[in-house]
Amino acid sequence: MLLDLAGTCAPAFLAPRQVLTGAGSAATAGAALRSWGVAPGRVLVVADRVVSEAGLLATVVGGLADAGFGVTVFDEVAGEPTDAVVARAAELARAHAVTAVAGVGGGSALDLAKAVALLATNTGGIADWVGVVEPPVPVAPLLLVPTTTGTGSEATRISMITIGGAKSILSCAQFVPLVAVLDADLVADLPAAVVASTGMDAIAHGVESMLSTTRTALTLAVATEAVAILTASLERAALDGDRAARGRVLYASHLSGLALNAGVVLGHSLAYVIARHAPMPHGTSCALALPYCLAYDRDVPEALAAHIARTVTAGESTRLRAAAERVDDLAQRLGLPRSLDAVGISADLLAQMAAETVRDFPRPTNPVPMATAPVHRLLTTMHRGSVDDAWELDLTPNPDPNPTSDGVAA
Numbered sequence: 001m002l003l004d005l006a007g008t009c010a011p012a013f014l015a016p017r018q019v020l021t022g023a024g025s026a027a028t029a030g031a032a033l034r035s036w037g038v039a040p041g042r043v044l045v046v047a048d049r050v051v052s053e054a055g056l057l058a059t060v061v062g063g064l065a066d067a068g069f070g071v072t073v074f075d076e077v078a079g080e081p082t083d084a085v086v087a088r089a090a091e092l093a094r095a096h097a098v099t100a101v102a103g104v105g106g107g108s109a110l111d112l113a114k115a116v117a118l119l120a121t122n123t124g125g126i127a128d129w130v131g132v133v134e135p136p137v138p139v140a141p142l143l144l145v146p147t148t149t150g151t152g153s154e155a156t157r158i159s160m161i162t163i164g165g166a167k168s169i170l171s172c173a174q175f176v177p178l179v180a181v182l183d184a185d186l187v188a189d190l191p192a193a194v195v196a197s198t199g200m201d202a203i204a205h206g207v208e209s210m211l212s213t214t215r216t217a218l219t220l221a222v223a224t225e226a227v228a229i230l231t232a233s234l235e236r237a238a239l240d241g242d243r244a245a246r247g248r249v250l251y252a253s254h255l256s257g258l259a260l261n262a263g264v265v266l267g268h269s270l271a272y273v274i275a276r277h278a279p280m281p282h283g284t285s286c287a288l289a290l291p292y293c294l295a296y297d298r299d300v301p302e303a304l305a306a307h308i309a310r311t312v313t314a315g316e317s318t319r320l321r322a323a324a325e326r327v328d329d330l331a332q333r334l335g336l337p338r339s340l341d342a343v344g345i346s347a348d349l350l351a352q353m354a355a356e357t358v359r360d361f362p363r364p365t366n367p368v369p370m371a372t373a374p375v376h377r378l379l380t381t382m383h384r385g386s387v388d389d390a391w392e393l394d395l396t397p398n399p400d401p402n403p404t405s406d407g408v409a410a
Contacts, residue, residue, distance in 0.1 A: 013218040014157055014173055014261045016144075016180040021251070026059040026183040029143055030067030033100055036178055038141045040068040041099030044120075046089055046113040047075040048105030051147050056186055060104050060145055072096055074116075077105060081112040083163045086126045090119035093140070100178075102143040106198070107151030107160075107282070110144050114159040114175040117142050126170075127163050133172035142177035147186045149237065149249040150198025150283050152205055152257020154180040167272060176261075182254055184247035194281075195238040195246065196334040201283030202253035203230045203327065204290045208267050209259035210308050211297050212365040216262060220307075223259035226252040227311045231330065238334055266370060267293030269361035270379075273353050278343040287331040288338065291324035292382050295390035296374070300367045321391050328387045339385025350379045371397040 018032055034040075043064050047057055052075035061071050074089045093101060093116050101120060103113025115126050117140040118133065129135075144154035154177060159170040187195075206227040209219055229252035237245035270293065271285035298305070298320050305320040312323035328338060337343050345353075354376035363370060374395040381390040 012173075013216060013258075014176045015258055016155060016176055017178045018180070019254070020179065020181045020183070023183065023185045023247075024059070026145055026181050026186060027063040029060055029102070029145065029179060029181050030064035030069055032179045033064075033069070033141065033143055034067050036141070038100050038178070042070040042072060042096045043100045043102050043143075044089070044093045044096065044098045044116065045071055045073045045102045045104060046109055046116055047073060047077060047103075048109045048147070049075050049078045051075075051105045051109070056147055057104055059183070059185070060102060060181075064102070069099070072098075077109045077112055080108050080167070081115065081161050083126050083161060086112060086115045086119070086161060089116045090126075093120040098140060100141040100143060102145065103154075104145045104147060106146070106148040107153040110146065110151065110153035111159040111161065113142065113144060114139075114172075115161055115170065117175075118170075118172065126161055129170055130163065130168045131171065133170050135172065135174070139172070139174045142175070143179045143181070144177040145181040145183065145186065146250070146253070148190065148198045149187050149195055149246060150201040150253045152202060152253050152260055155254055155257030156260050158260070180254070182250050184243070184250060187246050187250050188243050190246070192238045192241065193335070195249065196234070196336060197281040197283035197287070198253070199230060199234040199238060199249050199283070200287035200290075200331060200334070200336065202249070202256040203227060203234070204267055204271075204283075204286035205253075205256035205260045205264065206230065207290060207308060207312065207323075207327075208264040208293065209256070209262045210304070210311075211265050211293075211300060211367055212263040213367055214262045214365050219259040219262040222255040224307070224311050226255035226259060228314070230256070231312055231314065231326070235330065235333060263363070263365040265293060265363050265366040266296055266357075266375075269357045269363055269370070272361050273357045274340065274343070274345070276356070277349055277353060278340075278345050280343060284336050287327070287334075287336050288340075288343075288382070291328045291387045292378050292390050294320055294324040294327070295387070295393070296378055296395055297366065297368050298391070324387055324391070340379065340383040342385065345383065347380070347383055350383060351376055354379055368395075369397075373397055
């Protein structure tokens with residue numbers, strides 16, 4: 001059965017101009033920038049502190065120097081980037097009149113690099129650029145080098161920055177870099193917990209982009225390949241430390257990042273609110289939310305549901321419920337929390353969290369309208385960690401006059 005992609009009003013498919021792959025490929029990043037016409041000058045390297053301390057910048061910095069670039073390193077990234085950190089890095093970029101910006105690290109470092117590339121060539125502070133960004137001056141050329149296996153930020157138009165204490169989204173097509181590097185050597189020695197969490201983030205990107213109403217044939221194709229690789233390789237990559245599997249997960253997370261440009265849906269909104277009340281790695285909250293997102297969006301067209309299910313279950317099922325159960329089982333084997341109660345969230349907070357999900361992180365691309373009452377009912381099943389109960393819910397808006405009812409069928 002063919003999927004109907006007509007009428008999605010999807011944005012153009014976005015991808016880096018060049019993607020370097022393979023072990024040691026970071027050493028050629030400087031030459032790649034030169035090949036695309038970036039003139040010799042100074043490059044600001046924005047990096048995670050732990051990446052810098054682990055010596056993982058050497059290959060990138062050496063390659064830039066060999067290509068004739070001067071290098072200044074800003075390695076103050078230690079957690080999600082804030083407006084204050086952006087301001088310090090941007091001041092450095094402007095002072096050096098950088099010819100390019102390189103981000104090396106996890107999603108936080110890459111998101112910060114995008115913001116700095118914007119401010120390096122445009123006026124104002126980062127708070128002036130929240131939302132869909134169309135800068136009057138092109139952003140500085142970007143080189144993005146992930147050192148984790150899940151965010152896919154090196155392929156996306158999104159930068160997440162905490163501004164005034166609130167997580168804010170900047171969206172700009174120019175944030176998709178000139179050059180991206182997928183160097184398997186840079187992820188070979190990651191802690192298992194990091195591989196597990198970021199890998200589940202990549203699975204969420206792939207699955208949610210398939211649910212998005214702005215999916216296209218291209219985003220669907222790369223998401224399908226990504227999820228197939230991830231579900232087959234992530235457990236071995238995380239728990240066994242298999243270097244080849246980690247390389248596959250890195251590649252698949254990039255594919256999920258390409259798909260992510262079609263937008264994510266309810267699962268990510270839930271993940272942001274969960275982490276607001278119980279701070280945790282982003283991929284961990286995405287893993288917790290994804291099976292419930294599938295339950296909420298179960299009324300998607302039959303062909304789409306079957307396609308997602310076949311992809312997640314390696315062809316074993318065409319039922320979306322089976323896909324949700326498979327995701328939940330994988331997260332459990334990876335040692336990730338499977339209920340809101342397990343991460344210390346009180347049931348008293350669920351109504352507030354439902355309101356925050358719909359109000360603060362609306363998703364016009366979600367295939368089913370998001371409403372507070374059904375999201376609240378969904379959260380009650382997530383609180384006790386019952387994916388089965390989520391599939392028994394009536395998730396139509398306000399079907400139960402009692403707002404405290406979880407709506408689970410008797």
